[in-house]
Amino acid sequence: MQIDGHTRLAAVVARPIKHSISPFIHNAAFDLLGINGVYVAWDIPEEDLEETVKNVRRYDMWGINISMPYKQAVIPHMDELTDSAQLIGAVNTVINRDGKLIGHNTDGIGFFRSLKTFENFDVKDKVMTILGGGGAATALIAQAALNGAKKINIFNQTVFLETTKAKAKELSDRTGVPIAVYPVEDLSIIQDKVMESQLFVNATSVGMDGQSMIISPAMSFPEGLQVADVIYQPFETPFLKLVRSKGLPAINGLGMLLFQAAEAFEVWTGKPMPTEKIWTELVKKYDVKE
Structure with missing residues (x-):
């Protein structure tokens, strides 16, 4: 596409x-x-965030994506929040x-759209068990x-348990x-709760080293359990490798991205x-066999 006087920015x-892979x-x-x-x-310092947001209006941009560490800091500069942004x-x-x-x-929306696209899985009326309580996990829980x-x-x-319980109560009360x-x-x-679940998610960074996982290798899983990991580097974490060895459907975090x-x-x-054409290119980029 030729850049000209009508080109609009995001x-x-x-x-x-x-x-970031977002520009690609x-x-x-x-x-x-x-x-x-x-x-x-x-790449901006925090003191430039307010002015950066003003530039969205100033230059009639499509909009902007916000990543860490500004996902909360940007909220006071918004005119309005969607339901998902409010809850998360x-x-x-x-x-x-x-x-x-x-x-x-869009984090939780993207995650569940990935599950629907690749596994035809819908979380409605199902039990989800999730590992993690940070930003990614909260987006998935709220959605x-x-x-x-x-x-x-x-x-x-355990060190974050009281904070997680407070957020969980807020989400439960509102939904x-x-x-x-x-x-x-x-x-x-974890074993007990997974056995009553239809969806089991790792929303922590454990496994990014290609070696560690939270659960035990001896863990049992219910038949037909859908499994997901938010990590996509490595393309197959030890967590995903284990559950796939049990014959369970499992996806990584690339679809969420x-x-x-x-x-x-x-x-x-x-x-x-x-998305289909772009997905093909993303898999080529990240499914690198060592």
Whole structure:
């Protein structure tokens, strides 16, 4: 696409951000659809965040994506928040609607869209057990509640348990979905709760080293359990390798990465992202056999 006087801008804002794959995804989508847009990465200090957000209006941008450490800090600069952003308490997408800035969160939407696309799995009326209580986990928990999950079991480190319980109570009170919190160090409780679940998710960074996992290799799983990991580097974590060896369906976090971007792209442009073509390129990039 030739850049000209009509080219419209979008960006991802974080620190650091130069490693981001988001420019590849969005620029590929602009190119494939013939949309006159460009997506760039802005590595900014926190004191520039407010002015950066003002630039979305000033330059009539499509919007911006927000990554760490600014997902909470950007909220006071929004005119409005979507239901998902309110529940999660974090914004990863800013939508420019004729100068009104709407804070949105596409992380959970992207995760469940990935599950639907690749495994035809819907969390509605199902029990989810999730490892982790940080930002990624909270996005998934909130979206599962919004999507009508039957019950959610959260396992987090004991040191964070009271904070996790407070957030779980808030989410449960606002959605009506029962949410229970347990210490992740207790493998016997994890075993019990997984046996009553239809979805089991690792939303921690454990496994990024290609060696570690939270659960025991001797753990049992119910038949037909759907498993997911938010990690995509490595492409197959020890957690995924274990559950796949039991014949269970399992996906990594690459689909979440793609579909959270697709949701942002679509609310900005009104056009569906050509995810199948972009997915092929992402798999080539990340499915590297050592």
